[in-house]
Amino acid sequence: MSTRTSRRTVIFRKPFSLEGVGRSLPAGAYEAVTDEELIEGLSFPVYRRVATMILVPALSSRSSIEMVTIDPADLSAAIERDASAVEADAGSAKG
Numbered sequence: 624m625s626t627r628t629s630r631r632t633v634i635f636r637k638p639f640s641l642e643g644v645g646r647s648l649p650a651g652a653y654e655a656v657t658d659e660e661l662i663e664g665l666s667f668p669v670y671r672r673v674a675t676m677i678l679v680p681a682l683s684s685r686s687s688i689e690m691v692t693i694d695p696a697d698l699s700a701a702i703e704r705d706a707s708a709v710e711a712d713a714g715s716a717k718g
Contacts, residue, residue, distance in 0.1 A: 625661040627670060630654055633677075636709045639701045643693045644679060654678045655698060656690070 633653050640647045655677050659670035675695040681687035 624663065626673075627659050627661075629657050629659070633698070633702060635701070635705045637705050639705055641677065641691075641693050641701055642697050644677075644691050646682070648679055657695070 631654070633655050635648070635650050635653065637650050638647050639650075655675065657672060657676075658674045660673050662669045662671055672695065674692055675698065676690045676692050677698065678688045678690055681689045
């Protein structure tokens with residue numbers, strides 16, 4: 624079965640948390656990795672997501688990173704919460 628991997632950088636402006644990580648993470652840029660498998664037997668290529676991971680600082684060492692499997696819906700929710708918190712801060716700074 625054919626697998627493809629995509630990577631994207633996600634930037635958090637505030638500390639955040641994700642289920643599966645088990646701790647609060649500092650603001651910053653994080654790499655999210657998605658693995659997808661080709662569904663064979665169709666007349667056109669279709670992929671299904673099989674895993675989503677995020678690279679986070681390891682607890683054991685500041686210079687190490689670990690790859691943690693997460694739910695993509697949790698990642699989307701964390702991104703939305705971060706954007707809302709930044710907008711709220713911007714709104715309170717104006718007022």
